[in-house]
Amino acid sequence: xxxxxxxxxxxxxxxxxxxxxxxxxxxxxxxxxxxxxxxxxxxxxxxxxxxxxxxxxxxxxxxxxxxxxxxxxxxxxxxxxxxxxxxxxxxxxxxxxxxxxxxxxxxxxxxxxxxxxxxxxxxxxxxxxxxxxxxxxxxxxxxxxxxxxxxxxxxxxxxxxxxxxxxxxxxxxxxxxxxxxxxxxxxxxxxxxxxxxxxxxxxxxxxxxxxxxxxxxxxxxxxxxxxxxxxxxxxxxxxxxxxxxxxxxxxxxxxxxxxxxxxxxxxxxxxxxxxxxxxxxxxxxxxxxxxxxxxxxxxxxxxxxxxxxxxxxxxxxxxxxxxxxxxxxxxxxxxxxxxxxxxxxxxxxxxxxxxxxx
Amino acid sequence: xxxxxxxxxxxxxxxxxxxxxxxxxxxxxxxxxxxxxxxxxxxxxxxxxxxxxxxxxxxxxxxxxxxxxxxxxxxxxxxxxxxxxxxxxxxxxxxxxxxxxxxxxxxxxxxxxxxxxxxxxxxxxxxxxxxxxxxxxxxxxxxxxxxxxxxxxxxxxxxxxxxxxxxxxxxxxxxxxxxxxxxxxxxxxxxxxxxxxxxxxxxxxxxxxxxxxxxxxxxxxxxxxxxxxxxxxxxxxxxxxxxxxxxxxxxxxxxxxxxxxxxxxxxxxxxxxxxxxxxxxxxxxxxxxxxxxxxxxxxxxxxx
Numbered sequence: 001x002x003x004x005x006x007x008x009x010x011x012x013x014x015x016x017x018x019x020x021x022x023x024x025x026x027x028x029x030x031x032x033x034x035x036x037x038x039x040x041x042x043x044x045x046x047x048x049x050x051x052x053x054x055x056x057x058x059x060x061x062x063x064x065x066x067x068x069x070x071x072x073x074x075x076x077x078x079x080x081x082x083x084x085x086x087x088x089x090x091x092x093x094x095x096x097x098x099x100x101x102x103x104x105x106x107x108x109x110x111x112x113x114x115x116x117x118x119x120x121x122x123x124x125x126x127x128x129x130x131x132x133x134x135x136x137x138x139x140x141x142x143x144x145x146x147x148x149x150x151x152x153x154x155x156x157x158x159x160x161x162x163x164x165x166x167x168x169x170x171x172x173x174x175x176x177x178x179x180x181x182x183x184x185x186x187x188x189x190x191x192x193x194x195x196x197x198x199x200x201x202x203x204x205x206x207x208x209x210x211x212x213x214x215x216x217x218x219x220x221x222x223x224x225x226x227x228x229x230x231x232x233x234x235x236x237x238x239x240x241x242x243x244x245x246x247x248x249x250x251x252x253x254x255x256x257x258x259x260x261x262x263x264x265x266x267x268x269x270x271x272x273x274x275x276x277x278x279x280x281x282x283x284x285x286x287x288x289x290x291x292x293x294x295x296x297x298x299x300x301x302x303x304x305x306x307x308x309x310x311x312x313x314x315x316x317x318x319x320x321x322x323x324x325x326x327x328x329x330x331x332x333x334x335x336x337x338x339x340x341x342x343x344x345x346x347x348x349x350x351x352x353x354x355x356x357x358x
Numbered sequence: 359x360x361x362x363x364x365x366x367x368x369x370x371x372x373x374x375x376x377x378x379x380x381x382x383x384x385x386x387x388x389x390x391x392x393x394x395x396x397x398x399x400x401x402x403x404x405x406x407x408x409x410x411x412x413x414x415x416x417x418x419x420x421x422x423x424x425x426x427x428x429x430x431x432x433x434x435x436x437x438x439x440x441x442x443x444x445x446x447x448x449x450x451x452x453x454x455x456x457x458x459x460x461x462x463x464x465x466x467x468x469x470x471x472x473x474x475x476x477x478x479x480x481x482x483x484x485x486x487x488x489x490x491x492x493x494x495x496x497x498x499x500x501x502x503x504x505x506x507x508x509x510x511x512x513x514x515x516x517x518x519x520x521x522x523x524x525x526x527x528x529x530x531x532x533x534x535x536x537x538x539x540x541x542x543x544x545x546x547x548x549x550x551x552x553x554x555x556x557x558x559x560x561x562x563x564x565x566x567x568x569x570x571x572x573x574x575x576x577x578x579x580x581x582x583x584x585x586x587x588x589x590x591x592x593x594x595x596x597x598x599x600x601x602x603x604x605x606x607x608x609x610x611x612x613x614x615x616x617x618x619x620x621x622x623x624x625x626x627x628x629x630x631x632x633x634x635x636x637x638x639x640x641x642x643x644x645x646x647x648x649x650x651x652x653x654x655x656x657x658x659x660x661x662x
Contacts, residue, residue, distance in 0.1 A: 022415045030419065030441050057386075057415035064471040071621045313442050
């Protein structure tokens, strides 16, 4: 079978779907499910009034999947209130990241997005106070192994995930958007200083529009393991389309990327959202992202990302896809830590896997 | 075309090749497996089930296969794969057929949120459905198997699917899972029942599946409205006894047994409340299946 990414085709030209045959719909639903994009496609179709014209067998799956984000939105609003209550006494402002931020700020990127954890960003100096306050309100650490605790606390940009003992909600408390050991070092203080208040709430903030884009880009192109690569790319697409309605956005974005040391992730973000999802990116923005990789490296990155950003489904893969995903996994670790630390970390993980198996 | 029209060779050929497009109620499952035990189980227990065309839409692509590792020779295992995802840990190879059954249940309970899905058996007579929600070990499946051999139509022995918009119950008739002593009880109760091969030492003990009555398979697209909600409890030596049960309690116990109650929010509450409202609710204890079947035969439907 020829490798085809039906998901991005469906998201960019939903009208074309109506002429698809049933077996193609079948494959589209499978790829979407695998890419965690079934709810988002349902909303894209509903927005354009096309859902009623989808074959009923496929429509049933779309409608079923669309319930999850709908329910999740309510849950996120409730959890956010609980976190605000927990942090009230600490004097720390609550800055939400990613999914929860998109929901609370009422952004298009929240629509049909399914996520498991709520991410927040706090100043490193406030980490202990925040952790203690969250513990007092029922969130407990999840990693009980001493190595894991140390791994997170010494090298990572977040605490080990905290799970609420009753509601089971999981919080990722970040003090930076990249590991402390990573090559790029965006300063958290700058992000926090620019955070904007969510209208109609007290003490609740999200990152400034440019920073939201840069964080999403960094997560996808500098840090992540791309399990949800295409889903994250659709986030970036939605963020870019929405944020760029503000005048001056395309001038501020590259300037901010330079300030935060995040030009390279931004370069990739603009390149691949445009190539895969047709995101409108003006030429001026691309000129300003001077941090273009050398030609050979870029050719290699294209070969890798254009494969890894497809749905992780056999029907969308070619002979090189497994290698591309493996290389990205290695790259993400390579960018995360200096070589010696990485070697040490991988050794410990390998030994521990043996421990679990025996 | 139905499964019985295929020779075992053709059936195994489809399973090992392009897949068997098995229709269960309104769902189309495409099943792939290179295992003979899976083919034999399907041939015996799904004989009356229709096959769907290969260019039809498939709801669930499922594979029951041996994992590719060194355990091929040493305590071989079997894996359930849902399209490109492996949702469960592998099981011993001789649990292949029950694993397919559990996997197909999981496909419905974790994806079909267009319905409110309750963990309950559901059977129907004269247009009224009898819903039997209960935790494992309560004798729910035994009772369900007993009733469908005495004139009740099987909608499902595991999954009650409620369409929130209409309140109708949607059938997914599939083989009924029997456990441990129940297998022998049903063999004695209904000597004509077709029961597949037993698999021992599963996480539920010894399990075997009973064929769904042919009439239930033929009516697999006919929905039903709820008539009774009965919470069964098997107590050895106890007489068969139906006790009226408060509707508020029935509601809470149904919600506890639902897979996706909270996902539906207010609509889920409405659908469940409506179902409880239009049903007679009972708690039921029994020690003898014969006595239980006689009592249910006398059950009066709720007034319209």
